Each structure stands twice: as structure tokens, then as C-alpha cells.
Amino acid sequence: MGFLRSRTGTADPPPRRTGIHPNASAKTADRPVRILVVSRAVKRAFKYRFYPTDVQAAQLSRTFGCVRLVYNMALQARTEAWTRRQERIDYNATSAMLTGWKKTAELAFLNEVSCVPLQQALRHLQAAYTNFWARRAKHPMFKSKRRSRRAAEYTASAFRWRDGTLTLAKMTEPLSIVWSRPLPDGVSPSTVTVSQDAAGRWFVSLLCDDVITQTPATGMVGIDAGLDSLLTLSTGEKITNPRHERADRQRLARAQRDLARKQKGSANRAKARLKVARIQGRIADRRRDHLHKLTTRLVRETQAIVIEDLAVANMVKNHRLARAISDAAWRQFRTMLEYKAAWYGRDLIVVDRWFPSTRLCSACGALAERMPLGVREWTCPCGAVHDRDVNAARNILAAGLAVTACGDDVRPQRGTSRTGQSSAKQEDPRATKGIPVL
Structure with a gap:
């Protein structure tokens, strides 16, 4: 203990x-x-609600679907490789598969969304397998269209942050975010996660570097x-x-x-x-x-x-x-x-x-x-x-x-x-x- x-x-x-x-x-x-x-420097996520336009909502919904599809296809490929050939496939192999999938006629629509959320989905799958092999979690499961969380993660190369406005890749207009609380002074988000809950509400989570001031305490x-x-x-x-x-x-x-x-x-x-x-x-x-x-x-x-x-x-x-x-x-x-x-x-x-x-x-x-x-x-x-x-x-x-x-x-x-x-x-x-x- x-x-x-x-x-x-x-x-x-x-x-x-x-x-x-x-x-x-x-x-x-x-x-x-x-x-x-x-003080203590930490990574801290700030979550806000935003209201997308019809075009942005359609683009994000399409991105959610592509993220779910890529995750499931990579999971199926890794599962079959292990059950049939006792072969472990890592992130690099699934990333190469994704490049091949985009070149096919059936999956050409994957090029319509940003490639960064798709790559992040493969990284999340790799992390899930790492936890599974370390016996910290169960085997990864396929994502469901109705029950799984609708989310997409963007790294710094897939969004633009200027003067307090956030514009995602493949979009021309910034997101209309309701700033319920300010971000720390002088910081820029390193990762942006866009999600939609079951009630239809849209949220954006900004991962930033923050400094926590240590306050005295006793007892x-x-x-x-x-x-x-x-x-x-x-x-x-x-x-x-x-x-x-x-x-x-x-x-x-x-x-x-x-x-x-x-x-x-x-x-x-x-x-x-x-x-x-x-x-x-x-x-x-x-x-x-x-x-x-x-x-x-x-x-x-x-x-x-x-x-x-x-x-x-x-x-x-x-x-x-x-x-x-x-x-x-x-x-x-x-x-x-x-x-x-x-x-x-x-x-x-x-x-x-x-x-x-x-x-x-x-x-x-x-x-x-x-x-x-x-x-x-x-x-x-x-x-x-x-x-x-x-x-x-x-x-x-x-x-x-x-x-x-x-x-x-x-x-x-x-x-x-x-x-x-x-x-x-x-x-x-x-x-x-x-x-x-x-």
C-alpha cells in the first residue's frame, strides 16, 4: 500500500x-x-461547448465516421494477423495499411477528411493493445455507430490557433466556441479533441500547458x-x-x-x-x-x-x-x-x-x-x-x-x-x- x-x-x-x-x-x-x-507545471484540458455551422457539423460527422471505420479496420487486421499467423502488427504497419486503403475506390472518401484524426485513431489502438499486453485492460473492442463515443483528435498540424480563434483542418471558418472560462495567459493548445455527446451537444477540449500554484495546507x-x-x-x-x-x-x-x-x-x-x-x-x-x-x-x-x-x-x-x-x-x-x-x-x-x-x-x-x-x-x-x-x-x-x-x-x-x-x-x-x- x-x-x-x-x-x-x-x-x-x-x-x-x-x-x-x-x-x-x-x-x-x-x-x-x-x-x-x-508551482507545478502540468498538462491540463479545458473543455468548452461550441455551436458549429451546418457545413462544419456535416464535416465533423463525416470525420467521426471515418475515425470509427479506420479504427475497426485496423483492429480487424491486427486480430486476424494474430489468430491466423501469430503475428503482431504495430502502429507503423497499420499506418501503411491506411495509405493503401485511401488509394482504393471503395475507401477513397477517407481523403475527404483530415488525415490527422485517422492517424490518431491508429495511435489510440496501439495504446489499447499496449495496455492489453501489459494486462492493464481487456482486449480492444470494435467501435459501434450508436453506442461508442463520437470524437476526433487533432494535433498541432491539423488546426490553426490565432488570437483566440480555433480553425480545424478542412474548414474555412473558425469554431464558434462559448468561452465559459479563459485559457491560461500566453498558452496555445497542443491537442484539440472535438466530440459530440448523445444529447447532440458539441464540445471541444483544448490540451494546454498550465501552472498550478501550490497553496499552503495542513493536517x-x-x-x-x-x-x-x-x-x-x-x-x-x-x-x-x-x-x-x-x-x-x-x-x-x-x-x-x-x-x-x-x-x-x-x-x-x-x-x-x-x-x-x-x-x-x-x-x-x-x-x-x-x-x-x-x-x-x-x-x-x-x-x-x-x-x-x-x-x-x-x-x-x-x-x-x-x-x-x-x-x-x-x-x-x-x-x-x-x-x-x-x-x-x-x-x-x-x-x-x-x-x-x-x-x-x-x-x-x-x-x-x-x-x-x-x-x-x-x-x-x-x-x-x-x-x-x-x-x-x-x-x-x-x-x-x-x-x-x-x-x-x-x-x-x-x-x-x-x-x-x-x-x-x-x-x-x-x-x-x-x-x-x-
Whole structure:
């Protein structure tokens, strides 16, 4: 168990590691030693909405289709080469294939769009295979016309950036972008990604070099994720779960019923599908906005953050809680914390998922036998009365301190549930040999 680093899209310098000095006293255990860093250079994407003209929309739609076709054809070629001849085809080979495809009469339309998004699709396929061979991901899958993301990536050679206007290759007019926030002063985008969501909205993402100013912060905080309260902090603060999906559940259900009654392939079905996508997009936007504000606040105010390693994919198999767990978006919350902690030079400590934070008494270290979900408050035999979530958050914080101070893996050892002790509370048996147990 160690410190996580975020994926910022570039080879950033390693994040600062702060922790407890081995000789620090218990009174200073909650004040990590900090090394001051003035700023940090990162790769940062700025996403904006834009409104294309009819000509631009047609050109981009054609580009999306060509990108999907080239990706699928390259994937098929690589799959057949391996299954038939046990041959691995790399990016250079698929790039040569693309040149040959453009010269055929059947695929001559590939020349009507910019070649850069097509080459980028082959690079994305190469990255997918690299992750597959490294056992970090499953085998690449074919892109679907209806279900896959509609996007195209342009490098610096395929767009023009002048005086705050963006013009893509094969286009004569710049994109009409709604600048909801300014770009960093004096920067130019290195990569531009154009996408369209299921609701028909157009977005452009500009990847730029940015400098994150390091702000001072102190202290550590443990976080327990839940459903009644989205987050419970070790300080006792509870952050309400906004339940964005529940707020629009009736509208969404009505729109989905209307969609189910429409005939497949009809224009009315396309309109009904668009209405459903807009409601779902509204839910996702509100959830993302709330998580961004929440994670930014936590990262700016706290030097070290301790969270649990939740197995969300397994938890959603509980069909009674799957909808609520998905609406809470714990995985998205952790992803945001990871890259923002790296940006601001904070420490993110992840406690093992098997650590019994809920059943462990934060006062005496006793481990309860059972703790059903319906029990929100419980009393330990030592006399301490615990709020379920606050107690879990305090135990998570204590486990994070153990990781920082002595490198404990905070995973219960074999037989932990029988002895009633957590790994954070265990002592070396050689140090306590001969001392009677009370």
C-alpha cells in the first residue's frame, strides 16, 4: 500500500511525499511535515461547448465516421494477423495499411477528411493493445455507430490557433466556441479533441500547458463514503448526498416510456431518444459539477487525504443498492482526487478495502462481530458511543497515519477477525512477550 499518483497526461515530476517523522510525538502526528513548492507545471484540458455551422457539423460527422471505420479496420487486421499467423502488427504497419486503403475506390472518401484524426485513431489502438499486453485492460473492442463515443483528435498540424480563434483542418471558418472560462495567459493548445455527446451537444477540449500554484495546507483528514451522506469526514462533518438521479427520476422514467412506445427507425423515436439523452446529460453534468467543487475544496484545504479502496464494480451487483451507488459516483470522486492531489502536491493515501473501519472502535480498538447496514449508531463495550460513519472516517484516518508513520499496510492479517484487533492496533508479539493480557 502506498501513495497514488494521478495521470496528468505528461511526465510530471513525482508528487511531493510528506509524512510523519519517525521521531515525531503523538501530539504532532496529525500535522504532516510539508515541503513548500511554489508551482507545478502540468498538462491540463479545458473543455468548452461550441455551436458549429451546418457545413462544419456535416464535416465533423463525416470525420467521426471515418475515425470509427479506420479504427475497426485496423483492429480487424491486427486480430486476424494474430489468430491466423501469430503475428503482431504495430502502429507503423497499420499506418501503411491506411495509405493503401485511401488509394482504393471503395475507401477513397477517407481523403475527404483530415488525415490527422485517422492517424490518431491508429495511435489510440496501439495504446489499447499496449495496455492489453501489459494486462492493464481487456482486449480492444470494435467501435459501434450508436453506442461508442463520437470524437476526433487533432494535433498541432491539423488546426490553426490565432488570437483566440480555433480553425480545424478542412474548414474555412473558425469554431464558434462559448468561452465559459479563459485559457491560461500566453498558452496555445497542443491537442484539440472535438466530440459530440448523445444529447447532440458539441464540445471541444483544448490540451494546454498550465501552472498550478501550490497553496499552503495542513493536517490530515479521513473520508468515509456512503449513501445517506455522500462523504463523512473524520472531523465529524457530513456532506449531504444530493442524489441527482433521484431528483430527475420521474422525468427520466416518463421519457424512457415514451421512447419504448416509438417505432424503431422512425423520426419520432429519434426525437424521443434525444429527449432521454438530454435528461441523462443534465444528471451527469450536475453530478460532475458537484464532485469537482467538493474535491477541489478538499485538496486545497488539506495536506493529506485518506480514503478507502472501494470495489465499486462488485458493490453494484447488489441490485437493491446499484442505482444509489452509481448515482453517488465514488469511482469518479476518487479519480478526481487522484489527479488534483498530484497537481497541488497533496498526499492521497488509500486504505485497503478489507480494513474493518466500520466495525472497529476508534476509542479502544475493539472489533465488533457484526455491523448490519441498518445500525447507524452503536455502543462499544468500553462505553464509547459511535456514529457509524464518523467512527469509520476516524478509523480510516488512523490507518492513514499508520501508513505514513511506519509503513503499515493496514490490511487485516490472517486471524484478525478472530483476535478482534486491526492491523493499525497490532503490536509486535516479541515486544509484548511475557506481559499478561487483561
